[in-house]
Amino acid sequence: MYGPLNVNPLKSKGGKTGSWRTLLRPHYLHKNCIACRMCLMICPEGCVQGKEKNAFTVDYNFCKGCGLCADICPKQDIEMVPEEAKEEEK
Numbered sequence: 001m002y003g004p005l006n007v008n009p010l011k012s013k014g015g016k017t018g019s020w021r022t023l024l025r026p027h028y029l030h031k032n033c034i035a036c037r038m039c040l041m042i043c044p045e046g047c048v049q050g051k052e053k054n055a056f057t058v059d060y061n062f063c064k065g066c067g068l069c070a071d072i073c074p075k076q077d078i079e080m081v082p083e084e085a086k087e088e089e090k
């Protein structure tokens, strides 16, 4: 089991934790999402948004690339991809 789960944690003011990413970033496939919200709840930065199936997104300004969202997704609908990959290719 993962934990603790954070719901709407405050983002550090002016501290865009997206700069912490070095190798990988999450890429949502938007194919098999069941809108369980597990990725949103586990994200330590509170930077996952979404309500509908296949419509969850990440604010990369705050995503630090920890991979917890991809790890917990029950439908394997999130991949960790190389940071240097262009957004449109992911």
Ligand code: SF4
Residues within 6 Å of the ligand: 025, 026, 042, 043, 044, 045, 046, 047, 048, 058, 062, 063, 064, 065, 066, 067, 068, 069, 070
């Ligand atoms: S990799 Fe996923 S869980 Fe980690 S900070 Fe980014 S969006 Fe949140």
Ligand code: SF4
Residues within 6 Å of the ligand: 028, 032, 033, 034, 035, 036, 037, 038, 039, 040, 054, 056, 072, 073, 074, 075, 076, 077, 078
């Ligand atoms: S954990 Fe996976 S299935 Fe659940 S809302 Fe996130 S992307 Fe969708």
